[in-house]
Amino acid sequence: MNGAPFWCVCLPATGTDDLSDEQTTEEAPPLEQLPLDAWHRAEGARMVPFAGYEMPIQYEGIVAEHEWTRTSASLFDVSHMGQLSISGENAAHELEKLVPGAVTSLKEGRMRYSMLLTEAGGVIDDLMITNAGPHIALVVNGATKWDDIAHLREHLPDHITLTHYDDQALLALQGPKAGEVLEALIPGAGELTFMRAGFFSWDGVPLWVSRAGYTGEDGFEISVHADHVSKLADALVADDRVRPAGLGARDSLRLEAGLPLYGHDLTTQIDPVSAGLTFALSKKRRDIGGWMGHQACLTRLTEGSPTVRVGLTLEGRMPAREGAKIFAGEEEVGIVTSGGFSPSLGHPIAMGYVKPAHAGDGAELEIEVRSKRLPATVSPMPFVPHRYFRGS
Amino acid sequence: MPRYFTDEHEWIDVEGESATVGITDYAQEQLGDIVFVELPDTGTQVEKGGEAAVVESVKAASDVYAPITGEIMETNSALEDDPALVNTSPEEEGWFFRMTIGDSSELEGLMDDKAYKTFVDSL
Numbered sequence: 001m002n003g004a005p006f007w008c009v010c011l012p013a014t015g016t017d018d019l020s021d022e023q024t025t026e027e028a029p030p031l032e033q034l035p036l037d038a039w040h041r042a043e044g045a046r047m048v049p050f051a052g053y054e055m056p057i058q059y060e061g062i063v064a065e066h067e068w069t070r071t072s073a074s075l076f077d078v079s080h081m082g083q084l085s086i087s088g089e090n091a092a093h094e095l096e097k098l099v100p101g102a103v104t105s106l107k108e109g110r111m112r113y114s115m116l117l118t119e120a121g122g123v124i125d126d127l128m129i130t131n132a133g134p135h136i137a138l139v140v141n142g143a144t145k146w147d148d149i150a151h152l153r154e155h156l157p158d159h160i161t162l163t164h165y166d167d168q169a170l171l172a173l174q175g176p177k178a179g180e181v182l183e184a185l186i187p188g189a190g191e192l193t194f195m196r197a198g199f200f201s202w203d204g205v206p207l208w209v210s211r212a213g214y215t216g217e218d219g220f221e222i223s224v225h226a227d228h229v230s231k232l233a234d235a236l237v238a239d240d241r242v243r244p245a246g247l248g249a250r251d252s253l254r255l256e257a258g259l260p261l262y263g264h265d266l267t268t269q270i271d272p273v274s275a276g277l278t279f280a281l282s283k284k285r286r287d288i289g290g291w292m293g294h295q296a297c298l299t300r301l302t303e304g305s306p307t308v309r310v311g312l313t314l315e316g317r318m319p320a321r322e323g324a325k326i327f328a329g330e331e332e333v334g335i336v337t338s339g340g341f342s343p344s345l346g347h348p349i350a351m352g353y354v355k356p357a358h359a360g361d362g363a364e365l366e367i368e369v370r371s372k373r374l375p376a377t378v379s380p381m382p383f384v385p386h387r388y389f390r391g392s
Numbered sequence: 393m394p395r396y397f398t399d400e401h402e403w404i405d406v407e408g409e410s411a412t413v414g415i416t417d418y419a420q421e422q423l424g425d426i427v428f429v430e431l432p433d434t435g436t437q438v439e440k441g442g443e444a445a446v447v448e449s450v451k452a453a454s455d456v457y458a459p460i461t462g463e464i465m466e467t468n469s470a471l472e473d474d475p476a477l478v479n480t481s482p483e484e485e486g487w488f489f490r491m492t493i494g495d496s497s498e499l500e501g502l503m504d505d506k507a508y509k510t511f512v513d514s515l
Contacts, residue, residue, distance in 0.1 A: 343425075
């Protein structure tokens, strides 16, 4: 038996981007351990290299963890992600020069999805920006955090302080029961609504809690000092409604939720307009500009994109994976950037980039997998509806 | 009926002139939830070490190589509707295909039960 390594979340990236999550055994630097490393192993996790860390890909099994997340609540360790902040005079204004979303108008305790862009409009990373009061908090991808830090430091003025909270762990509690679970543990946390954040205290431990995540379900991300994360993780899974879940389920959940994965569906070769992320381009700032990548995005908005991101549903059971070519008849019209079997839907789904003429919902295309052509239909995303908590 | 194992984590049961092939419990455990198995067509000639089948887990696609040279005689149609049989019964109901034994000397280099267990323990 051979082929993709067992731990491989997605097949090798196809673009020219070198920020892929993949580790090659020849070149990989020594792997770092998460603060919860021993906890994961004690919970029966299978650990794999990902984003420079040894990370849990699964505990009892991806499908079981996926389904538990959709019906109850799962605890994910996302401590590999970069937790940064910027502060100093006009910090929001200075950050706005590097992202297409509005930051100065972001009210305290509110958060926004955005991206760091190159001048050419390519996505350096996607990230969450939160107005945390005294500073602006950023959560960036694990595999890209060092490049993000370099990019921010290069372009932010010297008087802006950039802090990397590398002693903070980050837990994601995701699922329809996440709200009641966290409210029971941390009274008040359950009152946060989607994309809001605040400081809380649990058993004397300060926590920064955001109502957000990347599974399509209601849920939270909880930043906690590495010294206390094991105690918090124990307290969360002590609730029968919570089970640990790994990277494997995180990937299948986010794919069903139609959420792009950096290094696969987003790269420096892809701009936000092609990626269907124009919602993240602040309307006002599209006109006035003043942010890196503005001109390139404006050109895409007015002239269109050569390829655009679409969802694809497949019949049968054979998945189409990253790198598979997409055809309309004999014409090659695109490529799959993420694909797999949807545990919730019971058939394969994929995300990819196709020429706009073939991007309409319902367009009948074919994906080539091992020299077979699999019928695929362009489908609206999310594949599985989001269930965010926007208030009762 | 002797059962042999390969270092690619396949098992092969020899029954006279033919052999049944599947993947081991260790292999299914490593692959995780299997969602699809692409089996060769009956009549396909396969070579020892050549691609014979593909196992798709939720995570990734993995090739299954032919443990010996021969011709595919029959495939396990039960895997079409229930590929998870490879997870639940990898070394019995989850078999992949039956094949002819083109060159019985190829069996000599394979591991027996005990040698395979030692091999897996060393991983």
